[in-house]
Each structure stands twice: as structure tokens, then as C-alpha cells.
Amino acid sequence: MSTGPAGPVVSGGPLAIIAGAGDFPPQLADLAAGSGRRVFVAALEGAADPAAFGALDLQSYRLGQLGRLLEELRRREITDLVMIGSLPRPSFAALRPEASTLKYLPHFARAFRGGDDHLLRGVVEFFEGQGFSVHGPAEIAPRITAPAGPLGRKAASAAQREIIAEGFRLLAALSPFDVGQAAILADHRVIAIEAAEGTDAMIRRVGELVASGRLRIAKGDGVLVKAPKDEQDLRVDMPAIGPDTLRNVAAAGLSGIGLRAGRVLIGDAVGLGQLADKSGLFVEGVAP
């Protein structure tokens, strides 16, 4: 997947991309390399697809090969890191650490005891403790996040922008409870709020309520809103949408998507804009 000519990218020395699953890692790698930055991809086995990174310099690592990865980064004099892509929460037992990784285990044993946020923070703290700088994808390539304004031809109406604003207020009110990256509103009513089920399951739920006749949503009404929590660490845990999100939103009979500009990963902006047009949806980035 290509994202066209590279947008503004933080310039700097060589960059390591620790890559999980999905389209975002190769998209970010393309944008960073396209800006002239030397890129080294550390593809996590069982998650990242090495073939998606084309001719980029790449090596694959198991999680238990952390010691080997650190040695490679030091040999290459790389100090800037970015972590991107999804990774199923590993079991501690499945790490199968190599000898060079054993000494780091106590740190991760502690990190494993908390929730996902805690684990991610533990990974960031580990790399920082080893002298690396951990960057967010948006610092490396702002274009990988939602821009302000409409992504396709269709823009949100004044009424739809008001629904989006109400949705952002709702998500902000939920932030202290460490929940609520997404919600669906219609006709000034809150239709669905995401918690453990995830965004796609929430959208499908609304589609099923509409299909069964238990819920009516007027044309041009229902809107998905998505934004990070107030305290979310955008370096390692940024909300995201993709083609499937747009397909689900269209299938559920909603009219569009409102996103916090610069704070939600979208990956291929051109492709998503075209899909929005084809689906008759607006996808609107709203500056904080």
C-alpha cells in the first residue's frame, strides 16, 4: 500500500521501526524512508509481514530475542525508535527468552502484572532506560494521522459537526475512567459507547439494532466519533481507523466519522478518502 509522496517528517538520524501487525507499520516505514531518513525495520515474528516492507532494511525478531535486537540497534548506532502495529498480548511463558535477553526479564515480569496500558508503559520505560528515544508515529510522520478537515470530497455539515463536538465531550467525560475511545451518536442521542468489545464490534451492534428495527437512524444522522483518552500515551497507543472501519460504518447506515486531527492513525489518507467517497461517507478530522 502506498501513501503517495511523503508529507512532513521529523528529520533526524537513523530510525528503527519495531513493527507489529497491520498496514500501519509499512505505511510509516514508507513515509519515513521517503523523507530520506535511514530506516531499519525490526519485524516482530507472528505479527509483522516482512514482505510488506519492500526493499527496506529488515530483520525479524521473536519477543524473546530482545537482547539480540538491542545489540543490533547499538551496532547500527540507532537511538531513535518507533513502535507501531498491533500485537496480541503475549503470555509471559511464550517469550522463550534467549540467553542475551534473560537479564531483562525482571523488568518485564513487573510490566506483565498490570493491564495493557501498564505493559506498554513498561516497554517504553525499558527502551528509555537503555538509552533510546521512543517516538510516536505522529512525530515521525504526521501524515499517518487524520488531518484537519474532510478526508474525501464530503465534509461534515454544521449539524454533523455539532454531533461530533458532543461526541468528543462524551469521550472526554469518560477519560478519567480509562475507557471510551469511540462512540456513536445520532439525533443528539448517544447510541453506543465502546468499552472492551472494540470499535468494530460496537459499529456492528448499531447496524444490527437498525436492521432489527429496534433503532431508527435518520439519513445523514448517525456519526462515529473517535479520539484518544486524555492521558493516553500516543507514542505506543494511538486510536486508529482503517478501510474496515469505513465499511462497517457504511454497512451500519451511519453518515460518517469524526476524528481528533493528529491524534488518530489513519495510514493511507488517499485510499481512505477514495473509499469514503465511494461509500458516501464523510470522514472529518477536527483539530483539538
Place this chain on the structure above:
Amino acid sequence: MSTGPAGPVVSGGPLAIIAGAGDFPPQLADLAAGSGRRVFVAALEGAADPAAFGALDLQSYRLGQLGRLLEELRRREITDLVMIGSLPRPSFAALRPEASTLKYLPHFARAFRGGDDHLLRGVVEFFEGQGFSVHGPAEIAPRITAPAGPLGRKAASAAQREIIAEGFRLLAALSPFDVGQAAILADHRVIAIEAAEGTDAMIRRVGELVASGRLRIAKGDGVLVKAPKDEQDLRVDMPAIGPDTLRNVAAAGLSGIGLRAGRVLIGDAVGLGQLADKSGLFVEGVAP
């Protein structure tokens, strides 16, 4: 269904119970009659089951027979009303008003234009405008709502009471958005928040997440919390639980239910307490 000896009931003159579907209308009628109050049941056709009210004085009415109901209430010199039970939102066309009801139509045409809350407020205002006093079920028979403390033998632990308190804080934060009568929390994480899907669908969703392995809830952990919104009119729109709620909560692998005491309808407290014991659940009323 019996609720045992009647508890404290607001004493007073004759009372009309405008009864919709479900167990709550006959339970309230039993409690009110058991207190020595003269009860007249106006059973709404297609919703209330006349046979459930035993030997109580009862007449059935279509919604379009409002004029006839008003005449009957005046003939009986009844000025105290309570509305209870569920009613599918009627279509305005399906009202089929009788001649004596036609003059009231403009009021309801206005009320129909808003959401459910607006319609209910319109109905209350209509009866008040006609000189009636509209009471909440809790005023008529406090025992029809959740008492403070455990309903069965099992009480919430200190940790579970903290989860319930966090859940009430979450629901309060959602109140300004006119959403959130229920949520499920576990391990200090918010697992699910109810919006348009309703409480039972939300509980089933959590059960499916657990069954599919996408979510783990430790034994003694997951808790359903339920409370009214801050501005909710408890005279006509009180949250409720029943036997199905307990069955769903048990099937989803949750440990119990936290309710706002006095502000959630439970109906048959004895029966629910027995079902809680049988299911190994706590059902705890928490005073505001």
C-alpha cells in the same frame, strides 16, 4: 407473583394504577392494595395482562380511549395516579381515538414529536393539567425498589463495593449526556457501557467476549451496576432489574449486581433474593 406481607406504603385515598406490560404492575397493585388502599387498575390493552391482577377492580383501555378513562377516574373521585410497566412506543396513527379523546390529541401530537423521555413527560404533564397527581412507584410502595444492603445471603465484598462505587461515578459522569443507566466493570476496568442496546444485550455481549476468550474476568470480579440518570423522572421512567437480569449476569460469569437503593425497580424482592442465592450472585442495594 407474590411479594409477601406488604411493606411501608404511602397511605391515602383511592389510587389508579395505569398498567403496562410485565410483572411490576401487578406487584405494585398487590403492595398498594395490601396496605389497605383502594386500587383501580386501568390495564392498557396489548400490554397489561388483566388475569395477573387477581380480584382487583380492573378495566381495560386502548390508548385511544383516554377520554373514557378520564371520565371513569372522575366518576370514582380518584386523583392519585401511578403509571408502571412497559409499553411499546405507539405510533400516533395506531391510537384510534374515540370521540371523547379527540380533543386531547393536540397535546399528544406535540409530545410525540420528541424522544421517549419527551413523550413520557408529555403524558405526566397531561394528567397534571387535568388535575391529577402523578406519583412514582417508589412513593406508593418503597418495597418495589431495591432496599439498601444485600437482597440474598451473599453481600458484596469490600473490593466489590469499591467496583460498585466506581461504576456509580461512571454513570454519573455519563448523566449529562442522557445515557448510561448501566455498566459492567471488572478489575477496575470498564468492560461495557449501556446505550441504545439495553441492559440485557450489554450483559450478553460481555458473556460472548468471555466465551470467545477475548476477555478474561476473574472469579468474584465482574459487576453489573445500575442506577438512574441524575435528571431522570423516577415517576415514569425508573431503571429496573428482574429475574432475567440475574440469569444473564450469572450466565455471563459476573459475580453480582450493584443497584442504587430506592431508585431501581426490583419488584419481587423475596423471589429475586432466592434466585441470587441459587445463582451464587450478590445483589446489593447501595444508598445514595
